Amino acid sequence: MSASTIGRESTGAAVRSASDLYRAVWRWHFYAGLLVLPFMITLAITGALYLFHDEIDAIVYSDLKQVAVQENVARAAPSAMVAAAVAAHPGMAIKFTDPATPASSAEITVNTQNQGKLAVYVDPYTGKVLGSLPDRGTIMWTIRYLHSLKYFGSFARALIEIAGGWSVLLVGTGVYLWWPRSQTAGILSIRGTPKRRVFWRDTHAVTGVFVGFFIVFLAITGMPWSGVWGAKVNEWANGSNFGYPAGVRVAVPMSDEHLGHAAQTTWSLQQAQIPQASGHDHGATPIGLDAAVAIFNRLGLHSGYAVNIPIAPNGVYTGSVYPDDLSRQRVVHLDQYSGQPLIDMSFADYGPLAKGLEWGINVHLGQEFGLLNQLVLLAACIGIVALAVSAGIMWWKRRPAGSLGVPPMPADKRVFRGIIAILVVGGTIFPLVGVSLAIMLFLDWAYSRLFRSRSA
Template sequence: MSDLTIGRGSNGAAVQSASDLYRAVWRWHFYAGLMVLPFMITLAVTGALYLFRDEIDAIVHSDLKAVEIAESVARASPSAMVTAAIAAYPGTAIKFTDPATPATSAEITVNTENRGKLAVYVNPYTGQVLGSLPDRGTIMWTIRYLHSLKYFGSFARALIEIAGGWSILLVGTGIYLWWPRRQTGGVLSVRGTPKRRVFWRDIHAVTGLFVGFFIVFLAITGMPWSGVWGAKVNEWANGNNFGYPAGVRVAVPMSDEHLDHVAKSSWSLEQAKIPQSAQHTHGAQPIGLDDAVAIFDRLGLHRGYAVNIPTSPAGVYTGSVYPDDLSRQRVVHLDQYSGQPLIDMSFADYGPLGKWLEWGINVHMGQEFGLANQLVLLAACVGIITLAVSAGVMWWKRRPAGSLGVPPMPADRRVFRGLIAILITGGVVFPLVGLSLAIMLALDWLYARISRPRPA
């Protein structure tokens, strides 16, 4: 066709071009769904449960976590509670967790010889030991590890990064496929009945329209936990200051131990190193747990903070707390001999990137906006499960017998240039995502060659 040719011929070419683009997008929407839908179902179910972790743990473990308020009774000292915990479960106390509310128990982490680390729960009013669980052994810690795939090793954490990138691709291609093209239904309404494929197509499309934003948001805010991108960004953000945000005073002796290895920490502080007590060589006596707790109280740490107890002469008392209110996040390391704060930092000390990422993580976990945050994300999780189920039913109803049902390859392969551009962009920003896209592009090319009809 020459440049001067207009009319029906060019209209036909335009229609063919649009059809080829639609086929290419549909094909890669199918592949994206094939890659991430199993992950999305698992993440949606475990994520929905974890949104209500405090409420569920309080019910399931009420015999250990709940106590009757006795305002007229003087509370047992932290050291007395630690002594009671060790008497019941012999070992070394390594952490004391302050009761978060007047109606909750204290938690003492004891490193035992035969049973490993135990979380021992003590009534703060009576000093009575209520029982124990394996450290991080509550039902919600189990759900959290399932959600993060931590049970499946570091390779699985890399899959989170890949799934996150493909989820974004899934939403982008889904919006293109949803975009109205003269149809009267399936945009904001659902046609047909569950017996018909169009019903499931419309359920999928309409649900995806409303849930797509949340999928992208959750994918991006979940990236900090990924094995490659998350670790590198953390190192880039805090790598030149012993893992602390720039500007935090760290001109004190530092150990090689990381905060995340000894206590729950925020994402920004996973690689932060723990300082050392500097006065242990001068014959000074440790201040003790009771005095350390009193100092943390005077410093104003939010209730429910954890205190890591030093187990070596150079160790420090580390008080840390990460409540729903981001502004109250705080970590303080005390010299175990003088009681002086060696490092004292809070959310206000994070850099702009750290603050943005921590805010996203807080929303991701359903904490930032209270119950409304939990309910909105619960609805999003239900929507994600609906998307996955409707996609499966829709595929089952349209697939040819004995075939995987991959959408047809476009006649003009040049439409894949846009995909290659996405591959390059994804490879620069998220290396594992770019690598997975390249592998899928090669597999798609190989599949197309194998499945191509042979001439008679």
């Protein structure tokens, strides 16, 4: 064998190897898109709407949430507003939410016998009841539940977790396919017209490059809400110490109730247990809601905080607020008899992991950087929809008639070792994603065997 022949053989092997790797990546990019894109469209649309949840709710429910500002007029006492709400909707008041702005109404959550929990809105200046809605019954709460598929049970929420992991794989394989090799067109520019497939190919590639970072970021920062991974990491992150962040351990009696069950709270505090009041053992008199609100105001809780009203003799007043400014997040538990703060937690008390996750969640919700945060993520959501639509059109134009149009199998199966490595890594970090990768690898193998048997 001559030296020239050896050189040609090695060059040919290298070309075949690169071609096989490209085919393998393309094939799994196709599978990832097939699984993820329907979810991504739904998540992008609902997520884009929820970015502006406060603004949309303020418009839709302006008659309930907005009031005329009255200068030099004392606000009604919280207990008077609660009494008005209960008079209009008989039941037990369980939460009082302080008006977030001078033009905002107060919100009282009443647990009624026939209608369940109601959010009753009261004018803080006049004490007049403005109306009511089912608790968490606003349009934006509906959008939020659609975004997380909470309406469809735990299985559907598990699919969201799987889609999050596959979306990272989608971006990784997409960047590899996009990466400039010898071509210059279709990298950052779009060729042709919508009638041509190359137009949709370039639209998909260019859009994917610009929104790929946001897809990965939103997938990772959305994982804390997932049913399996999020719950396990939350449990691990809280560790011992009754689930509270490090540094706030205090010698007070603790109940078996978790903050995540009793009130809307941050991801980091879902497992935090609620302390118990002790004065009921000695016949002490509760301080009442008005005094508790006055204490919370004196402690400097950010406006718009919610107060959980104790319904048991050993219960506590829990004041909690989660404004856009992470540093102002705070949860304070007051003894309902003495009014003494039993536990006072803020963002500064969170551990490093919790701080990082909460920051990511805040950006994910469009809250950390104000309007700029909302607009950037809105553009990313629009880009994600464009990415999904262009992928569908491109596939439809490319696929052979009567076929699913799966990209060809690489000739050298050794390239799948990389896929198996991804499976192992993904399965270690995200168990549901790893299981789904294993199932997809098996289905791909079965599909290939079936295709070969039909072609024989």
